[in-house]
Amino acid sequence: MSTVLGIGLIIIGLAIVFAILYKKSVIDKKISELNSLEDEITKSKLKAEEIIKDAERSATARGKEIELKAKENAYVIKEEAEKEIKNAKNDLIQKELRLTKKEETLDNKIEKLEIKRQELEKTTEELEVRREEIEAIRTQQETELERISGLSKNEAKEILIAKLRDDLTHETAIAIREFEGKLEDEKDRISRRILSTAIGKASADYVADATVSVVNLPNDEMKGRIIGREGRNIRAIEALTGVDIIIDDTPEAVVLSSFDGVKREIARLAIEKLITDGRIHPGKIEEVVNKAKKDIEKEIVDAGEEALIELGIPAMHPEIIKTLGRLKFRTSYGQNVLTHSIEVAKLAANLAAEIGADTELAKRAGLLHDVGKVLDSDIEASHAIIGGEFLKKFGEKPEVLNAVMAHHNEVEFETVEAIIVQAADAVSASRPGARRETLTAYLKRLESLEEIANSFQGVESSFAIQAGRELRIIVNPEAMTDDEATKMARDVAKKIEDSMQYPGQIKVTIVRETRAIEFAK
Template identity: 45%
Template sequence: MSVTPLVIVALIAIIAGAVIGIIVRKKILENKLDSAEDYSRKLILEASKQAETIRKEAQLQAKDKLYQMKLDFEDATKSRTKELQNQERRLFQKEGTLEKRIEQLEQREGLIAKEEAALANRDNVLKKKEGEFDSLIEEERQKLERIAGISVTEAKEMLVSSMESEARHEASKLIKKIEAETREISNRKAQEILALAIKRYAGDYVAEGSVSVVNLPNDEMKGRIIGREGRNIRALEAATGIDLIIDDTPEAVVLSGFNPIRREVAKVALERLIEDGRIHPARIEEIVERVSREIEVNIKEAGEQATFDIGLHGIHPELIKLIGRLKYRSSYAQNVLEHSMEVAFLCGIMASELKLDEKQAKRIGLLHDIGKAVDHEVEGAHA
């Protein structure tokens, strides 16, 4: 009997504890549910607030964008409107100009129509008068034929024959007069041109011969030039091709030869030998060879200087050398290079007066005696 109450009490206690636990657990669950609902409500409230904020910001942005688009549209509309107004104004101006031109053209057409009508009337009047004149001419022609007893064709032939004879006579007289005047003018013009050319160019004239003279410091030098048994003079003549004439002329030696270049070589070589004092065959050959080379250089320089003085360019180098050789040539006691330059200048002056090619005329004048620069070994005339 003692155990049963305890069991009952224990069972009651267990049941009471279970009931209390269930009640406590339920209360805890209810509290948790209340907290979750509060948290959910807070989240929903915050989400609503954020959504409202975003919505308001979007509305503001949309309003700003719409306002900006409205401003842009208004600006574009104003610009386009202004452009259209300008185009419209220009079109109105063009339209006004076209209307004025059309009006002017219409006025011109009216004037042209009036002028055409006037011209047509004049043409009719002229045709009428022409017919009247033709009738009068025909009447007068018939009267003249009756009076003269000849036809119009015969009268024309007689008139043409008479006029032809008279014209030929007058033409013959005129031609003779023109020929005489032309001849007189040509002669006078030629004299004027020659006088002008001679007046504008006055060259020096120096006569040249076929001998050269070398002055000696004393007569004893003649013996040194001759050398032992005449070997020096023979060597000099053989090297230069020039004859040395040593006579009673005091303190002088005469060089004779028709080749002026060789004569110049001999003259310069002998002067240097006298100045040097060493006169023997080997030295003579050395000096003559050196002087010959120098003379060739001088010939080229003389040709170049002559063409430069005259104003000619582009001449072949071989021709330059031949022109330079003319410096040592003479013709009729006159230096050929100086003569050729004189002719070149005169030809240039006359060509200028006659309106011809001045440079071509100078070239012809300079080269007209170029054949005289060629040695005698070459056949043919100098021209």
């Protein structure tokens, strides 16, 4: 037991000895490392001191170099400044020399001017003496003239002034006549240019129509079905549409007659639908006619809106648009009234643009000017007045109302646009090809024109030309003077206006020709 304990103590002692020896070796190693680190620090300090010394030496050298360059730059700047100062001094010297020369020149001029002034004063004195001499001579001559003529100075002056006034009056009259002639030529030229430009910009097609419409049938048997048993079908159609149906020997066709284009179109559309459907009896007729009326009402509104879109006019009251669309089914002398109204609007806008008037106002009034033609009114007045009263109800501007009501001279013109609308209406209605007449009415109008012309004394012959729009009259030059020919032209035109009805206007031309004939033998 004790032996084991002794061995354990020995082992413990040995372990302690070994541990002490190990610690000592570790401490010695650390000490050696510290010594080597101190050596490195010392070396670093020495190296740093050397670097600092080198930097100081380099900085000293660099500073000297900079100082040297600065001195060189200062020297250069100084030389340039001295050079500029020298140049400036030279410029001042040159300017002083030039000023000196100018002063000498001015002094010379002043001396010359003084000499001329003295000469002028002397000349003025001489002229004054001469003027007095001339005045004395003139007075002496006037006295002598008064003695010779037996007239005083004032009397002679009045005679001269009167003669001069007469001469000036004659020359003024000649100048005025020449000016008036040139003015008339220029006015005609400008008017022709404006009208030709406006007409060229506004070209419209016309739908020539009459008071009848023709409905084509698939066969002649359909005529009997349209008539119906004891005529009940045809009576129902006529009663519902207000149109006369003419069934004659014309093969595969019936004729619809009515002065109301809307009613005639409703009847035509209804009969075509009945023919297509095949069922024709009073009940079906009423149904189809009512549907045709709705279709036509829609077509009327569409026609009015299309006219506004075509002309670029802002929206109007629905009732005005509807009434405007009804013009599509109205004709005047074969001219479709809606197409005519659109053309008048275009012509009015172009004419207004040419002379600087309100184009939008002229266009709107031109489109609406004939709206009264499709209105039923209790007022006993023309379509212009009826149309103006109708438009007034729906808030149209007073300028538009005046243009509509004045386009047939029934009220006074208040704006230049109203006059333009009247001119555009006349151009659209009267230009060749715009309107149609029946052959009988056309020939009758030509005969009436020539009869009116031949009824005047001194007429040798007369000719209705230009499709009846001009009456040319040849008169006897020995029986009539130029003044009488002018008066006859006015009288013939007045008689035509009082006794005839015609579209547009008729030009009356009197031809008085004097011929001098001689034969050389």
